[in-house]
Amino acid sequence: MIRTTTAACATLLAVAPAAAQNASPQLLSLSCAGCHGPGGHSPGPIPSIYGRSPAAIAETMRAFRSDQRPATVMNRIAKGYSDAEIDALAREIAANWR
Numbered sequence: 001m002i003r004t005t006t007a008a009c010a011t012l013l014a015v016a017p018a019a020a021q022n023a024s025p026q027l028l029s030l031s032c033a034g035c036h037g038p039g040g041h042s043p044g045p046i047p048s049i050y051g052r053s054p055a056a057i058a059e060t061m062r063a064f065r066s067d068q069r070p071a072t073v074m075n076r077i078a079k080g081y082s083d084a085e086i087d088a089l090a091r092e093i094a095a096n097w098r
């Protein structure tokens, strides 16, 4: 189970920055759901991210992107997203992940 999750996440890690180029917020958030669980309800050790405000999500993503917040993978993932994409993702996740 853990091995499967790791393999799936490694694949998502590889495609996430490329997918971020021209994707809708819904499409962008699919790569997040691959690790954080459907609707942000994580089934495993990765933190759940549903029920957060857009500001909290965007702030956390920017802190990962600038390496101000320590991370194993999120700092690399966050670097694949522009400010506009982070704001769009944060709005999408806050509005629809409950």
Ligand code: HEC
Residues within 6 Å of the ligand: 009, 010, 012, 013, 016, 028, 029, 031, 032, 033, 034, 035, 036, 046, 047, 048, 049, 057, 060, 061, 070, 071, 072, 073, 074, 075, 077, 089, 093
């Ligand atoms: C490869 C798996 C993976 C993907 C894909 C992924 N995350 Fe994460 N995320 C993690 C892990 C693991 C952590 C814990 C911090 C760390 O070790 O990097 C985390 C932490 C977070 C946190 C902080 C949660 C907390 O309470 O500490 C947020 C917010 C977050 N991710 C948002 C996102 C968003 C938005 C996306 C899609 C753009 C995304 N993540 C994609 C694995 C992933």
